[in-house]
Amino acid sequence: MDDLFVSRSQETLAKDTSVVPEFWQQKYRSDASRNWDRFYHHNTTNFFKNRHWTDRVFEELRPGHLFSEEKPILLEIGCGVGNFVWPVLERNPDIFIYACDFSKRAIEFVKQNEGYAQKRCQAFVCDITKDRLADTIPPHSVDIVSAIFVFSALPPEKQAAAIANIVEILKPGGRILFRDYGIYDIAQLRFKSGHKLENNLYVRQDGTLAYYFSKERLHELFVQHGGLVELDNDYVISRLKNFKKNIDVERVFTQARFQAPIDSGLLEKAMTNTQITIPAATSGETDGCGIIDMAMDMK
Template sequence: MSVSKAEASEYHSKDFNWETLRQEIENDPSLNYHLLPFNSPQPEEQHSNDSIKAWQNFHVQHSSGKFFKERRYLLKEFPELVSCADGSKVLEVGCGNGSTALPILRGNEKIILYACDCSNETLERAKEFIAASNVASVEHRLHPFYCDFATTGFPKFLACDYCREMFSCKDQNCLSDVGEKRTHETDSLSMEERSCCVGGVDFVTLIFTLSAVPLQTMPTAIRECFSVLKPGGLLLFRDYGLYDMTMLRFESDQRVGFREYMRSDGTRSYFFCLDTARNLFISAGFIELEIEYCCVKSVNRRNGESMRRVWVHGKFQKP
């Protein structure tokens, strides 16, 4: 088995039962503080501003691109990115150093990827990282741009007001055909050649991005993703799950909300249960296709410690 296939198999496996883990955690008195209610005293706007600055500083500090590994398992988890129509458009939200963008571009040479991040420095590193990988025609298929989608929304070049209105009417000319393979001649046009916008996207990927957004702004952020998707388009979601190992390592004074924590560098992380994730997306108008815990046991090579990782995997469709 190749390295990439081995990694995909590992990340897709079910090494332990989440309910068993839940019972263990909730019966451990030393971890009881994770279960307590929490009321945040800070206003929502302050949460958002602080979070943006913290992530910008984080990306500057880890600008070498070595902090995150290429997420080769994504195409196994989300095979729609490989089988979709030629010229399908993907919006990757929170692209970081390109660890998600690269396998998507590798896996489908006909896909067009719009990748955004809240750090201009990180976008430059992502472009360098992907350019060095020699992916076919990447200069024509990758369109990185600066955006903090949770506070300012997506730029109009993705979907103008007219297109967003048409999406809500489910015009047949606007429907996504993510499951078919046919060439869209207009999709080969550059943004400069278009009169207004690219006409919306067929996929939105939220891969370990939503958890970095303050909980209060998540509904707005998800509605923004919904607004630029064509009817029938898919939102592909993967993020930290409740009782993941990293959650249990946070101290009580690092809590900034219920199931929400702040690291020493000011970056945030929220840990999703299935119901919370499901309700967020359904409330925004999505239809649930898949949602489950992905439970993976791995071993730290340095100290031999067994680590139980929990992620939430989900697929949601715009009607």
């Protein structure tokens, strides 16, 4: 991003000095899974397109990649209705995918899909900020964790806990593939007053949260707190044009890859350094600014 773009974006954001009242802030944070259940009840499986582009931007997802010597095991967090899962399963006959989401309704849609087969995929409900992944997935067994437009749905104060949870199931040398909304994205700039909870955190009209990441924030979370190695971390600028609707804007995404320490002792140290305890699992549209601010899938 050039300096002029950053300066203009900062000026736009500085004009919105109001924040959502504390009562509603807490309600939006605590009702996250309920609001996503409502989203999937309304949109079912029709909102997001299948993500056929992921293996173009992450080479680890390509068939025959030498990243894993054995049959690779992947965990997709925030899987929604499976738009990432189905293309990956189709192109990689040897891969096994765990898929989790904190929306029970989304997981039901995954299991009802004709492509769902337990020998190749296991879907389960999980809030990665509090439900221990290792209660379902063996510790240090996962080659790849995909985090595609999922961390933006988490309040900032819970993001580090989610990373600590993920580190526990990563193999030594396992990788996290990350893509999400970037700071100064047009959707952030067009939020109207009354949607801001705190810097870079907003609530959409349907009650779901949207956090916009900087590269520095990602480094802080995954490297400083999570103890992971940063392989790459940068912004991706995508121009969105729709002449019929007179739209010509820039979308800003963050894209990064992080790797667990290859030495198992260092991996255990990384888990300790997070200083976050994940408790055992318990039982049991548009954003109002004219731009769709949910996983804008690339064709």
